[in-house]
Amino acid sequence: MKIGLMLFLAIAFSLGSFAQNKKAKVYHGVEFYTETTINEVPVIINGTGVRTKYFMNMYVAALYLKKKSKEGSTIINADEEMGIHLRLVSSMVTRERFKEAVTDGFKNASSGKATKEEQFTFMSFLSEEFKDQDRIYMDYAPKVGTKVYKNGVLKGTIPGIEFKKALFAIWLGKNPAQESLKDGLLSKD
Numbered sequence: 001m002k003i004g005l006m007l008f009l010a011i012a013f014s015l016g017s018f019a020q021n022k023k024a025k026v027y028h029g030v031e032f033y034t035e036t037t038i039n040e041v042p043v044i045i046n047g048t049g050v051r052t053k054y055f056m057n058m059y060v061a062a063l064y065l066k067k068k069s070k071e072g073s074t075i076i077n078a079d080e081e082m083g084i085h086l087r088l089v090s091s092m093v094t095r096e097r098f099k100e101a102v103t104d105g106f107k108n109a110s111s112g113k114a115t116k117e118e119q120f121t122f123m124s125f126l127s128e129e130f131k132d133q134d135r136i137y138m139d140y141a142p143k144v145g146t147k148v149y150k151n152g153v154l155k156g157t158i159p160g161i162e163f164k165k166a167l168f169a170i171w172l173g174k175n176p177a178q179e180s181l182k183d184g185l186l187s188k189d
Contacts, residue, residue: 098130110174
């Protein structure tokens, strides 16, 4: 009984220590970890930005990389762990509006290629209704592909770097969804 209690306390302490080591910071009113892991590889927050439309904040995005970079094309083309994490901050962001924006983003993507099938699959991962404060994470890892999470639940994976390039070009490419958002993700603000 004494050994069981000691083991329980040791596990509880180590989990508490792990949670304390994860540092979070508030960016644009939303809390993001400053460091996390993607496919068990450490990544750091590169920058954050706000997607606005009609003078309203829609979501806050954070870009995670292995090392900081201000070069959108370099990030898009890199075959290494990285992620774009979104937190919705408006009930105006619906699944339908998000789908329209992503579809337009793929059309404007300056890098990579997302097939119609991959685009359909990506949107199928996000088929549930959107709510204010929903979290959408798109994490890429070499030889794995782009994993899509909604509110901490893995919805699916799309293999290949070409899809990742097209997806990340929506925010970081030559024709981004919003220039000020791109600048924030690239920590140029």
